[in-house]
Amino acid sequence: MRFLRNLLFVFLLATTVACGGEKDYVITIETSHGNIVAVLFDDTPEHKSNFIKLAEAGRLDSTEFQRVMKNFMIQGGDVFTKENLPPQDWPTLPAEIRPNYYHRKGMIAAARQPDDINPERRSNGSQFYITIGKVYKELELTTDMEQLQKSLMKYMELGSQVDLKNEYIRLYNEQKFDSLTNLILSKRDELEASLNVNLTKDFTKEQIEAYTTVGGVPHLDKEYTVFGEVIQGLEVAEEISNVDTGYRNKPNETVYMTVKVEKMSRKKIEKEYGYSYPDVK
Numbered sequence: 636m637r638f639l640r641n642l643l644f645v646f647l648l649a650t651t652v653a654c655g656g657e658k659d660y661v662i663t664i665e666t667s668h669g670n671i672v673a674v675l676f677d678d679t680p681e682h683k684s685n686f687i688k689l690a691e692a693g694r695l696d697s698t699e700f701q702r703v704m705k706n707f708m709i710q711g712g713d714v715f716t717k718e719n720l721p722p723q724d725w726p727t728l729p730a731e732i733r734p735n736y737y738h739r740k741g742m743i744a745a746a747r748q749p750d751d752i753n754p755e756r757r758s759n760g761s762q763f764y765i766t767i768g769k770v771y772k773e774l775e776l777t778t779d780m781e782q783l784q785k786s787l788m789k790y791m792e793l794g795s796q797v798d799l800k801n802e803y804i805r806l807y808n809e810q811k812f813d814s815l816t817n818l819i820l821s822k823r824d825e826l827e828a829s830l831n832v833n834l835t836k837d838f839t840k841e842q843i844e845a846y847t848t849v850g851g852v853p854h855l856d857k858e859y860t861v862f863g864e865v866i867q868g869l870e871v872a873e874e875i876s877n878v879d880t881g882y883r884n885k886p887n888e889t890v891y892m893t894v895k896v897e898k899m900s901r902k903k904i905e906k907e908y909g910y911s912y913p914d915v916k
Contacts, residue, residue, distance in 0.1 A: 659901050660687055665893040669871035675863040679731040682862035695894040702884045706769045709875050714761035726760035736861035739851035742766045743863035758860050765872045770850035774820055779836045786826045866908040
């Protein structure tokens, strides 16, 4: 009899675990502009667990989106400033930078200190950002723009490139930056041949498709931990990114958040929000 009871217990435990694996957490970030709904990734377990614990404890409530930038991102969740914790005591999380997650529009990633003081790229223990970005042309996306600019500066010093230099200066002074970018990109092949440099930036087909259709912030890829994705209310995040700001990109009118967590079956999440879970790599 005892053996049967133990066997039944093991069976029930296994069933519970299996059912639990079919459920996930739905994150709802409530703001005065509307709600943002998200899921967090299983293969960034430190970040997922930490965010859920903060939200369930109510610690993210009454924090704000304190840094917002049009065509870039919105950043918030500064729990430790709200709780008056000295910066030197702020907890961090180990980086969980996965190659299959990148900064297309609507991704959730962890803020962090720069590499010079944080070479391990550890994440801030509470602050996160939601990517907005922009839609790229493929040539612009797949070009190393920093190296292209440096190469062009060197090229324009040649005596044969006076006309190019004058055109560059004219467009810059007239603040015609789109035309200036087009001019710079048009010289890529010429610069590669003349200066014997490689100005190509590698992206996967999936990344190129995303950044040239949906958009995003590709220069942050492989630099920050992406640990979640907005599945509803992305237009709310975009609206917040467009508000008037002051010093350090802080909104003139404070945008507070309340964060709620609900456990829901993955099938219901997929049906209700039209979301497809990514393959874990």
